[in-house]
Amino acid sequence: MSKIQQVNRRDFVKLIGLASGGILLGCNVSSSQKEFVPQEKGTFTPNLFIQIQKDGTITLLASRSEMGQGIRTSLASAIADEMEADWKYISLKQATGDAKYGNQNTDGSRSVRTMLLPMRKMGATAKLMLISAAAKKWNLAETDCEAKNHHIINKITGDQIFFGDLVDEAAKVEVPAQERLELKKVEDFKYIGKTLKSIDLKDFTHGTAGYGIDVRIPDMKFAAIARCPVTFGTVKSFDQKAALETIGVTDVFKLERMVPPTGKFFGALGGVAVIANNTWAAFQGKMNLDIEWNYGENKSFNSAEFQEKLRKRVHQKGKLVSGSTGNVSAAFKESNNTIEATYAVPFLVHAPMEVPNATAWFKGNEIEVWAPVQDPQTARAELAHFFEIPSENITVNVTFLGGGFGRKSKSDFVVEAVALSKKIKGPVQVVWTREDDIQHSFYHATSVQYLKGSLDVNGQVTGWLQRVGLPSIVSSFKPMSDYASGFELNQGFTNNPYNLTNFRLENVKAESHLRIGWMRSVVHIHSAFGNNSFVDELAFAAKKDPLKFHLDLIGEDRVLEGTSDHPFDSKRLKNVLKTVAKKSNWGNDLPKGHGFGLAVHYSFYSYVATVVEVSSIKDKIKIENIWTAIDCGLVLNKDNVKNQLEGATIFGMSLALFGKITTKEGAVEQYNYNDYPMTRMKDTPNIEITIIDNMDTTPTGVGEPGVPVIAPAICNAIFNATGNRVRSLPLVDSGLV
């Protein structure tokens, strides 16, 4: 049923544009094969090709988007390892958006989690076919042959044949049944679990990696769009004269808002489009527009007032969330040591270095797009919907992404490009300015949460009440979604890692007045901040060491079998905490003015703990050291995981120290990196990452789990150093940085 099968040459040529011979394989990653891709739906035709050519070169298809997480290298290395291929012969071809490649939605830290096994099986299949071919040639049993370093070895005589010299024979071999595949043992891995440098390094250091913004089509135009400062506002009237007179501007017109159907897609905001001969002329033309807007109902949205509103709501009873257990009221009554605290996180924005952009060519009955998208299939489906062109006539070419962080999983900028191309009847690239990016994004939701806990005489937690209010991502798909959804609360709120007898979670109303989206780590940013800050407060109230207190609260060793293939194991969570405590010399005396803080969080099925050391000089905080330990199961590419965790540390610092989007009269008040600052080289502490060796388990998330722990660990360290408890992010608002 789930057999890996050969694909005919015509399909291959059509798909990848190569006509030479060789072995060509595709595997099926449809949902009917649970061992392949557990949670994806739909049925697909075979995909994911390996082609081996006579010169020994191997071309692999990269189905996931590369946005810095190293996925192109990682997944390819798994195929190469099982094939016994030599890495130097490997090259990659990026897949276009097509359901036949399985789920390509590059988010949720799931690529390795879901794709490692099918990739390994692909490699093992190719290897077995090469072995069969060689065995036939030597008239030997397959068991007398083995694959090694791009050759098949005759174990009896020691003769060897190069992979490339076997392709004609191997192409005639029947594809082996899955049951015949033997996957390598951990101790035999050559690439898996080791370090392979990025396959794209040379392009990255020579300026030759092609990002969306670098796409150039002969005779293409460049476009900028003026969008209403207030979300979903529309154009009332505009004067285009000055814009049209701008040197290089060729056209100015109104672009209608494209409203997605309920439940799917993202649409596009609309506005006034300026078409020009180069990007700068388009930007200038846009600045020269004189537009009168209908601001609409979001005009009254003031984020500071909204946060106050949420603050009031979390101090009143909310909707009970299932998963609550025991009786917190009784626990609070019995305790004479109860603690309360309220925590707030502002709206945030991804601000990837490469702004949203897309190049499109609407050709009447077909569309071709080149864009930095995390989810090319949704982009394609969305284009099919809005432009009423069958999917098979739509090609979405996936470029490199200059950062994604969730912003580029929405294809609004792709829809814009196609609408513009349709109007001007030629190829066009729409480029967002940085100001556009910061002012018209799909924002990471703000949140306010109230926590109340009780302690018994021994300092054990007896009750835990948590009320949370955050605008839901669902609101971007469905109007009137005024409460955080179950899948959002399940990111660290419903499923906190603590062993609590009396636990009550309540959800309060939080309307959306901005487009809400997911940003790296999503709701875990809120849950990790609230949970870890509050546990630190409880530890202080209980007069206990936060490390010991956390370990006690996580409680006895237990494995919770959930619905996924990755059950929560409390022992692994405690282990990362103990590991990072050891690495940081937790408990040792620190210099005067220094403080330690820790945080531990389970997200994307990975276990992460962080210790932060800060110093306080004249009421300002400096982050000196950050130690993080991660248990992400089997590690596919060690240095890449390390790089991801280092990056997550900086990303977490940016949101903890500086990140804040605010609105006044519905309009975002920040513009660019000057007022939405980022962590820079001078702010960077010493960062030490420890990866737990757990190669015998399944791989879990890497891209996101390192982020949520950073903000609470910093705030806990500040408390330890200064006695100042920060409950509202970012730190810059408290005057600490």
Next chain:
Amino acid sequence: MNILLSINEKSYAIEAASETPLLWAIRDIVGLTGTKFGCGVSQCGACSVLIDGNLIKSCGIPVSFAVGKEIFTIEGTSETLEFLREAWNEGNVPQCGYCQSGQLIAATSLLDKIHHPSDEDIDTAMSNNICRCGTYSRIKKAIHKAAALKNKSL
């Protein structure tokens, strides 16, 4: 107007409004896309180039400023840049790679001026460049490495 630019020791005759920022002249008119747009307001350093050896954010200066001068971009090559590339490679520095053109150009400028940069020198020189992926630790290490490689070759 007609403008003659010299980029990486090659001449380009282009037609551009004189106030066009150098960044967009290089990217959209000359067609060298290695120099990146990040912010447009000299905040992120993605557009860094060298003009007559001086580090300049190309989004913030008009193309006319560069006339008669030598422009050096990531598509170019120099002894310092090659040592940096080697060190970047060894340290597996980039993640998404987008800001790395600007990082490498800024680092080239630093090592051309200071042969043995301290951590503080690097912090000062490199804090005008944003990396949203957060590869700063690796960049710092790679600059030290490149400096060592370069000094060894002298």
